[in-house]
Amino acid sequence: MKRIIFAVLGAISLSACAQAPQGAAAKSDPAAPAKTAAAAKGSAPEVKAGSADALAVEAIRQLNPNVSIDKVGPSPVPGFREALAQGQVVYVSDDGRYLFLPGSGGALFDTQAKKNLSESSLAGMRKDLLKTIPASERIVFAPANPKHTVTIFTDVECGYCRKLHSEIAEYNRQGIAVEYLAFPRMGIGSEDYKKMVSVWCAADRRKALTDAKSEQSIPNKDCKNTVTMQYNVGQRAGLTGTPMILTSEGIQLGGYVPPAQLREALDKIAADAKPAASGAKPTAAVAVPTGGR
Known part of the structure; x- marks a missing residue:
């Protein structure tokens, strides 16, 4: 399952069957995303109001208000905070405006305009x-x-x-x-x-x-x-x-x-x-x- 916070999708996972290595057996459970969504309580760690960490949490909430955020803190990328949301690493600019998803399906979002800047x-x-x-x-x-x-x-x-x-x-x-x-x-x-x-x-x-x-x-x-x-x-x-x-x-x-x-x-x-x-x-x-x- 490929996980991604897609602009205003409202869930963290796309319902799709993952591409498997040639010759490997794979079965999918169409009910799995529903189970995942049901398990998400929209929790987040305590952060200081107005801090970069708080802005990062707010930015993620702009794209998906229900996702559980397990951790937020310093990032190896200057000018960004690093968050862990339901098993996926997310980078958010210190001002909370831009959200970057690393990996093969990586994308850069403008959280204020709710735009996937990579999509065009x-x-x-x-x-x-x-x-x-x-x-x-x-x-x-x-x-x-x-x-x-x-x-x-x-x-x-x-x-x-x-x-x-x-x-x-x-x-x-x-x-x-x-x-x-x-x-x-x-x-x-x-x-x-x-x-x-x-x-x-x-x-x-x-x-x-x-x-x-x-x-x-x-x-x-x-x-x-x-x-x-x-x-x-x-x-x-x-x-x-x-x-x-x-x-x-x-x-x-x-x-x-x-x-x-x-x-x-x-x-x-x-x-x-x-x-x-x-x-x-x-x-x-x-x-x-x-x-x-």
Whole structure:
């Protein structure tokens, strides 16, 4: 599970199945984030009012009011305080304005503007990467007149991917078109990979994907396919777990997000993008509610 305090997400973990080493076995528990969230009491160590430590606690609370903060104190980075929030190290500027998450999924947040300052560059890169995958290679589930379109890197074995797909009709009722791309998280050449190749080689890819995600057997097939290409694009896009939801502009909306809440997030992105036409800069980070995450 990749943990991250995402701007105004309201929870510290993305609901996604972690990418496993090739050949390793992995099982996911869709109920785990709920258990984690239930365990979080929003506790924090005692700090002196107005101190840098207090500003650090307040900054973290701006992004997630419910997260438990276990420790806050001096940092090896000048001008920053170091906090430990639910097992993750977080660095907060002494004035409480900027919050940095180190690691492979690191990001820099402006806590006052509630913006992921890293997201703009990453989104543009992801958008360009997605363009390299032909539309014919996507498995699409869409309503007649979609309001929004998302690209989702998916896996047939991941519990969260299966949960998301079990609600695909509701995503479509919410006006959301889903374009699936393959990301066999167990790696190239794994049994997971072979199943996804069989899906992409099937005469009816939509049915084959649905059957595979429902643990029904599908015919083993092999053909000229782009599963490896899609997997590589996912890695270059920074994917560390499945599902990975991306907007048409390359903005990442996390792992599993319930249908109504995904629609709410997409509506907000669309609303924030409108001022861009008049020269205003749109918000880089998005408020994604976390019910069921």
